[in-house]
Structures are given as C-alpha cells and as structure tokens.
Amino acid sequence: MRLRIRYTKLGRVRFISARDLGSVWERAIRRAEVPIAYSQGFTPHPKVSFPDALPVGHASTGEYAELTLTSEIDPGLVLARLSATLPTGMDITTYLVVADGSPRLAKYLQATLWETAWPAATADEAADLAHELRRRGDALMAADAVQVVRHRPKGDKVLDVRPPLVAVATSCQHADTGTPPNTTFATFRAVLRNDGPTIRPTDLVVALDSLGDMPLPEPRLYTRVAQGRIVDDGILEAFTQQVEPLDAGRQVEAA
Amino acid sequence: MCAATLTIPSHFDADLAAIRRPHDPQVPPSYWDVLEPVLPKVSQPAQYVGGEHNMSVTPWASARTRWLLCYPDTYAIGQPNQGIQILYELLNERATSLAERAYAPWFDLEEEMRARGIPTFSLEHHYPLWAFDVFGVTLPHELGHTNLLNLLDLGGVPIRSDERNLDHPIVLAGGHAAFNPEPLAPFLDAVVMGDGEEAVLEIDDVLATAKTDRVEGRLTSRVELLERLSGVTGVYVPSFYEPRYAPDGRLRATVATHPGTLPRVPKRTVQDLEDFPYPQKQIVPMTETVHERFSVEIFRGCTRGCRFCQAGMITRPVRERRPETIQKLVTEGVKDTGFEEVGLLSLSSADHADIGDIARNLADTYEGTTTSLSLPSTRVDAFNVTLSNELARNGRRTGLTFAPEAGSERMRAVINKMVSEEDMLRTAEIAFANGWRNVKMYFMVGLPTERDEDVEAIAQLGIKVYEIAQKHGRGNKATVSVGGFVPKPHTPFQWAAQDTPEEIQRKLDLVLEIIKPYKGLRLRTNDPQEGVIEGLLARGDRRVAPVVERAWRLGATFDGWHESDTLPYWHRAIADSGLSLEELSHHERDEHEAFPWDHLDAGLDKQWLWDDWVDSIAEKPLDDCRWIPCYDCGVCPGLDIAHDTGYTNPETRGPTLPIINSGPAAGPLGGSPDLPTSAARLDGDA
Numbered sequence: 001m002r003l004r005i006r007y008t009k010l011g012r013v014r015f016i017s018a019r020d021l022g023s024v025w026e027r028a029i030r031r032a033e034v035p036i037a038y039s040q041g042f043t044p045h046p047k048v049s050f051p052d053a054l055p056v057g058h059a060s061t062g063e064y065a066e067l068t069l070t071s072e073i074d075p076g077l078v079l080a081r082l083s084a085t086l087p088t089g090m091d092i093t094t095y096l097v098v099a100d101g102s103p104r105l106a107k108y109l110q111a112t113l114w115e116t117a118w119p120a121a122t123a124d125e126a127a128d129l130a131h132e133l134r135r136r137g138d139a140l141m142a143a144d145a146v147q148v149v150r151h152r153p154k155g156d157k158v159l160d161v162r163p164p165l166v167a168v169a170t171s172c173q174h175a176d177t178g179t180p181p182n183t184t185f186a187t188f189r190a191v192l193r194n195d196g197p198t199i200r201p202t203d204l205v206v207a208l209d210s211l212g213d214m215p216l217p218e219p220r221l222y223t224r225v226a227q228g229r230i231v232d233d234g235i236l237e238a239f240t241q242q243v244e245p246l247d248a249g250r251q252v253e254a255a
Numbered sequence: 256m257c258a259a260t261l262t263i264p265s266h267f268d269a270d271l272a273a274i275r276r277p278h279d280p281q282v283p284p285s286y287w288d289v290l291e292p293v294l295p296k297v298s299q300p301a302q303y304v305g306g307e308h309n310m311s312v313t314p315w316a317s318a319r320t321r322w323l324l325c326y327p328d329t330y331a332i333g334q335p336n337q338g339i340q341i342l343y344e345l346l347n348e349r350a351t352s353l354a355e356r357a358y359a360p361w362f363d364l365e366e367e368m369r370a371r372g373i374p375t376f377s378l379e380h381h382y383p384l385w386a387f388d389v390f391g392v393t394l395p396h397e398l399g400h401t402n403l404l405n406l407l408d409l410g411g412v413p414i415r416s417d418e419r420n421l422d423h424p425i426v427l428a429g430g431h432a433a434f435n436p437e438p439l440a441p442f443l444d445a446v447v448m449g450d451g452e453e454a455v456l457e458i459d460d461v462l463a464t465a466k467t468d469r470v471e472g473r474l475t476s477r478v479e480l481l482e483r484l485s486g487v488t489g490v491y492v493p494s495f496y497e498p499r500y501a502p503d504g505r506l507r508a509t510v511a512t513h514p515g516t517l518p519r520v521p522k523r524t525v526q527d528l529e530d531f532p533y534p535q536k537q538i539v540p541m542t543e544t545v546h547e548r549f550s551v552e553i554f555r556g557c558t559r560g561c562r563f564c565q566a567g568m569i570t571r572p573v574r575e576r577r578p579e580t581i582q583k584l585v586t587e588g589v590k591d592t593g594f595e596e597v598g599l600l601s602l603s604s605a606d607h608a609d610i611g612d613i614a615r616n617l618a619d620t621y622e623g624t625t626t627s628l629s630l631p632s633t634r635v636d637a638f639n640v641t642l643s644n645e646l647a648r649n650g651r652r653t654g655l656t657f658a659p660e661a662g663s664e665r666m667r668a669v670i671n672k673m674v675s676e677e678d679m680l681r682t683a684e685i686a687f688a689n690g691w692r693n694v695k696m697y698f699m700v701g702l703p704t705e706r707d708e709d710v711e712a713i714a715q716l717g718i719k720v721y722e723i724a725q726k727h728g729r730g731n732k733a734t735v736s737v738g739g740f741v742p743k744p745h746t747p748f749q750w751a752a753q754d755t756p757e758e759i760q761r762k763l764d765l766v767l768e769i770i771k772p773y774k775g776l777r778l779r780t781n782d783p784q785e786g787v788i789e790g791l792l793a794r795g796d797r798r799v800a801p802v803v804e805r806a807w808r809l810g811a812t813f814d815g816w817h818e819s820d821t822l823p824y825w826h827r828a829i830a831d832s833g834l835s836l837e838e839l840s841h842h843e844r845d846e847h848e849a850f851p852w853d854h855l856d857a858g859l860d861k862q863w864l865w866d867d868w869v870d871s872i873a874e875k876p877l878d879d880c881r882w883i884p885c886y887d888c889g890v891c892p893g894l895d896i897a898h899d900t901g902y903t904n905p906e907t908r909g910p911t912l913p914i915i916n917s918g919p920a921a922g923p924l925g926g927s928p929d930l931p932t933s934a935a936r937l938d939g940d941a
Contacts, residue, residue: 016301017299026593029593030589
C-alpha cells in the first residue's frame, strides 16, 4: 500500500534540515507503528520519500511525502497516530491512497505558491511596504529577465528569476498569534513553476530589492503555501483539488 | 525599515527576586522571538530550537525550584549524555521542580547572541540562564572548562562565585572531571561528587526550603545557602576550603576553613541501580548527534583495575542492573522513542554477569526487525565476538573495536590491562572468520616506564592483526588508533609524569614509520598538543584557575575542537601566571606530595593507590576483585557500599553461573573460540 501525504512544517521544526528530515520521520513512523516497508540491501532504509527539499528555516503548509507500507491499513487511523507523534509543527493535513500505476508524485506538483512575509510595527507601515512591493512586483512581471546573484560557499551563481515565475500578488495581513504576536505583515506571494532551474523565494526578494531605489527590509518568514497545478488565481492543490489563492488577502476575507 | 523592533529584556532590568520566588513567581522573558530571526543565519539551527520528542515542558509558575542542566559543549556532543538525561527526568518527575537544558552555542551563534544581547538560554522555553535557581553543569572531561565560563558570562551570571548573591543561580558541577574541580574552584558554588541521582534530589529539597526561607526572611545570605548545600552528603563547596602551600610553592594540603565543614568530602554512590531505572523518556534529537540511540546503562563501576582509567577508579564498586530491568527499559524505550539502535552502556559491557542472556534475549526480541543493538566498551576476547555476532544478527558485520591499550606484554602488565597478545590475535582470527571486516584497536603512548620497544610493539601488533585480516579477505581492514596518555586524579597513575607533546609526537612517528608499508592498516592519531590542556586541568590546583580565566578571556572556548585552536591562548595564560607545565604536568610526583584532590574522597585509599603505582612500576598485575578476595582499595568499607553483581552476591541475585578466574594464571580472559551465545566465559574452562 502506498500513501501520499501533505503535511506542515511550522514553528520550531522549520529548522530541521532536509538531511535530518528522514530520521525524524523514520522515528515517528516507528513510534506510530506504521507498517513501513524497508529497502533491501545491507543498510535497509524505510521507504519514505520527499519530492523536494525545503530550505532550512522556511515554513511550509505544502510539504509532501510518499510512504510505502507492507500491509493494508486504515490510513485515517494510522496517519492520525503518526501526525500526533511527529514533532509539534509537523501535522499531516491530507492524504491520498496511491493507485497502482499512478504517475510519480512530482508530476502532480507542477508549481509552488510561495509567500514571503515582512512584519511591520504599524498597519500603516505594512500598507506602505505592501504598496512598494506591489510596484516592484509589477516591474518584475513586466521584465523579460531579472538576474540575481545567489551567494554560495562554493562561489556565486547568477540566475534569471523570470522564466519559472508565473504570477505575483501583494497584500497586508494581520496575525493575532505567532511570533511576534499581534503583528501586521506585508506579504508577497508568487507562483513558481517547479520544472526547470530552481528559483527560491530568497532569489525573488533579491530581484525585488534590485527593482527599486531603497533596499527592502529583511523578510521575517518564507512559507511554501501549497503545490499543485497552475490555475488563473493561484494553485490547484494536488491532493484536495482546492484553490490556494495567489491573493492572500482574499483568503483572509473568506476565512 | 518596517521590521518590528523587539525590546530585549535583560537581567539588569528584571525583578530577579520576583522571578525566583517559589510561589507566584514572575515569569522570565523567553528569548525565542529574538533568537528565531537569527537562526537561519547559523549552522545547524535545529540544535537551538528544542521541541524534541520527550522534551519536558513545565510552566515556570508551577514549579518551586528551577534547574538549568547543561553539558558545556555543542548539542551534538552533549545531548546524548546519560547523566543529564537521568537528572532531567528525575527532576521533572517531581511536581515541585522543573529542569530545562542548555548547551554551548557554536561560534556563529555566539557572535549573534553577543551582538543582540541574547543570553545563554534553555531549549524548552528559551528562558535565560540568569533566571534559574541552579545551573547544573556536567564536567565529563576537562575540555569544557572554558565553555563553562563562557556560558556563565553569556548567561548574565558573574563568573566568580564570590561575586554572586542570592539573586544569582547556584553554579553546581558534577561528572568525572568534577573529582578535581580545583582549577574551577573560584567559579563553582558547589560540586557533587559521584552519582547524582540521590544527591540532586536532596539538593532540590534543600533549595526548596531555602527559597521559602528567603521569602520569609529566614535566609539572608548566599553563604548560608552554601552552608545548607554543603550539608548534603557528597556536596563540596570550594569556597569553604583553602589550599595551603609550602614555602617552596608546593601544595601542602587543602583544608576546611569554614566552621562545620568536613575535612574530606565523600563521593555519593547509588548502591542499587534498580532504584533508578533512568533515563526512560529519552530525548529524540531532530538533528544529528554523536550517539542517536536508546541507551541503557547495564552496570555502573568497573574493577578491572586498569591503572590509567579514572572512570574505573572513581565509580567503584560494580553495580549491575538486573537483566529483566534492562530488557524492560530497552523494549519500552525503543517503542517510546522510535530509535533504530540500542546501546548497552557501561565501562566494560561484556563484564555484566548475565550479559549472555541479556544479549540473547534482546537479539531474540529484535530478530528480523530493523532495530540494531550495540555494545560499546568491550573486552579483547572471543566471548566478545560471540556477543557481537549475537547483537549483529540483523545487520552487517562491519567493525569491531578492541582496546588492548598498550602494545607489549610488559606495558600491559604495567597498566594492568590483562590482555595477552595471544588473546588479541585469537580474537582477531575469530572476528574475521565470523565475517567481521574491520577490527579497530585502541592504544596509548606516553605510559609510565614506556620504552621505544613498547611503542614499536603497538605497530607490530597492528601488523599481525592486519595480516590475519588479509588472510580472511583482501578487503578486510585493521585500524590502529593511538592517543597520548594523560594522567588523571584518583588513579595509581596520578603520580606519573605526562609526556610532552613533542615526545608523544616522536612516539606516534615511530608507529607510523613501521606500519607505513601496510596499505590497508590505518593509523589514527590525535594532535598530541590536545593533551596539554587536558593534563593541565586534570591535575591542576587552584593556581590554575586564573589560567583558565585568562585563557578564556583571551578567546579560548571549545578547547577539544579542531575548529578552535586555543593552545596559543593557553600558553600565553600559563606564561602570564608564572606556572610551568614542566612542574604541573611533565614531572613525576613524590610519594608524599599533596594532591589538590586529597580532600575529595572517591573512597580510594591513597596508600593503596601508591602501592598499586609501585606494583605497576614492578610490572605486577592485579586481578579484578569481583573474582579474587578484597585487596582493600578502600572504597567499599570506607563508603559502606559493596559490589552488587551476579558474581559477588549470588545469594541475593538468584541463580548464576560459576565463576572462573581470569588473568594470565587462569589462561586468557574469556573462554574459548567456539563459545556459544551464553556467557560461556563463566562456564568453566571450555
């Protein structure tokens, strides 16, 4: 039996690296007594796969994993147990039982909706920043190519952020909880295609920074909101077939 | 800028007395909000966030006493430490106490913390060190001393004990290196000697009362609090003692100067490990650490009598955990944590009287599963290979590690490591014949009476094992690991001179020269310079304390790390102090020379240690007192304790196996090559 899972990575667990993620899951799976299958060979590994790595420190409500089991189980029951024993901040939100011959998980994850958030001291300040971000976002979409430099230990790399970029939107959001609590955020959302060269939201911020006179403040949080198929107003989430809207403000109003 | 500015609270503007109150306290600030934005910039940020499975979170106000337990190194090194986990669980089980954990921040985070005013913090709530009642630090070795000062300084606590008042945490040390805490004497308020389980709970009681008394005006000074703490057996308060020096500058004695203080502080010993089946709820790390496994201490103490081994001397006598308790701890712990590996810990794990049964039962339990079993710290004998085969039923037979410690028979008689070359070669033969592919051997150079031929014998033994490896398969390997010996307090070798790093290097080169032609035989060595700081701090007295402080002020932290070259700071600090390494480390001590730890009683009779030192020079071995009559090392009668093992107390331990003597006279340690899975070593001469 194969299961595909959508889960979150919020709060403290954001700092678990992609390298350590496997053992965090393996131990949770053992605690929850999920009948996971193991690979053959000298060092058997549990058959848990993650389609792509989330940069350390980034939050997500759109993480995915695929589990191969040795027996048929009641997924609702077992996954509830697994979700409960995963570290706080990692919660399983949706699952699908995979039919035989189903295409690879990555095939369903064609694009990603990213959100970058800047906390502001006041609602006015957030509105001003959102205005500035909107202006720069429009400039970004209007450009044919926007090159950024990504600094890496091995040396700098020059990337064009424009090819995978599908759409952007800016808004202001108020959060009663979270860190710091009771703060208004200016947020910038972008839909990026997953095929081709990987452009990260940090690259987009560098691009936005280059599209104005004043340097942008440092963002507080990057969040991978969801992954799925590109639709007009956002992402059609791969498992739920619900639209995650590009315009974060709209979602807030709806909620 | 539109980033919200965060006001950073500090101890300067906090109401410390209110935060400390046993009832209705003010809750200290959490530094999480200030720390979080920094974390993406530092290496391995998951080590600073807490949130692991089995973390214990108690609200500040629901506890009366609040402890911050610390291993003064990185999370990766410190998190698996059993001592901290035992005390963490014991304290958190109490309805009236709370314990959180702290580790040393790596250089990148420390820089950010200092720049932003973030103090040493706990992982559970990210509360500041300065808010806790006790800063309980384990000193498993000497190379965390500068980190301890750094953590105090970062944590808003004066580094010197005499600068602290009732509003500061009690700085309490424990662990093996605390058996000579003198180089840290001015910085520590109190030290727990020996096993911490009972002592820590008694200290917690004293503290709870003291806190109430303070609120009600019955306790007004820190000295009074220290007096009460020194009333707990096993607690040493350094400021209540003073060293006396002879005119030539030599230490004459360390004497109790505070009224009502004992002249010697005895160590604490838990007689029955069954009283403390901990840690059970072991922390499951979310980032890489040095030992990611469910560990069970199968016995404490060791009386093999290796003369270099401080752990074996200060943890006497041997106290075994019952096999059924071990089985229960492991099975429940593996289920609870999800760990893939089980470690059966002790100073010489194959010595548990029931190890054969323990290993077989666990191997049966986990046969065909992905749970693996490991037995670190094993002896050089065939029984060990049998045991390892048993434990490796599920997995690969990759590497086995043995510790002959010295290369020549003569040298092994000096150090009382009763392993013959025949043992080692036969063990290697059996290991490779059983499909093991790599045998690793630990050795030391710089041992007392050592001659070049003894050093060369390390290489020769390594080559012989390598040749056996090759006979069984071209891909098989052997590894020789050689470290420089550092004499430790409370051992027969406490009188020995430590080799200079130059001399250690010369000896390592001798080994390297001989094994160089053998391509599959690997040599692993450490930088001999590393032993310099360790040696200085291991046997130093209070005159070394200013050196520790100076080295730290010059920039020394993480002394055990290659990434941190602190030796120049130490050399400068030593030079500034007017002390000499020659005097402190590299000369042999006299019979009647006072040691800085003479007033700290590990139970060992100093005359016995001296006699054993003399026997050592005479190359006279001494057998294990589990198998021969008591030879009066002093521990059991002196501290009113006894061995608690299947060998020594069969009447209280139920049926057990017959005992055979080990040692040269009785043939090589550990039975025959064709041992079955039981503790055949005990089945008589097979």
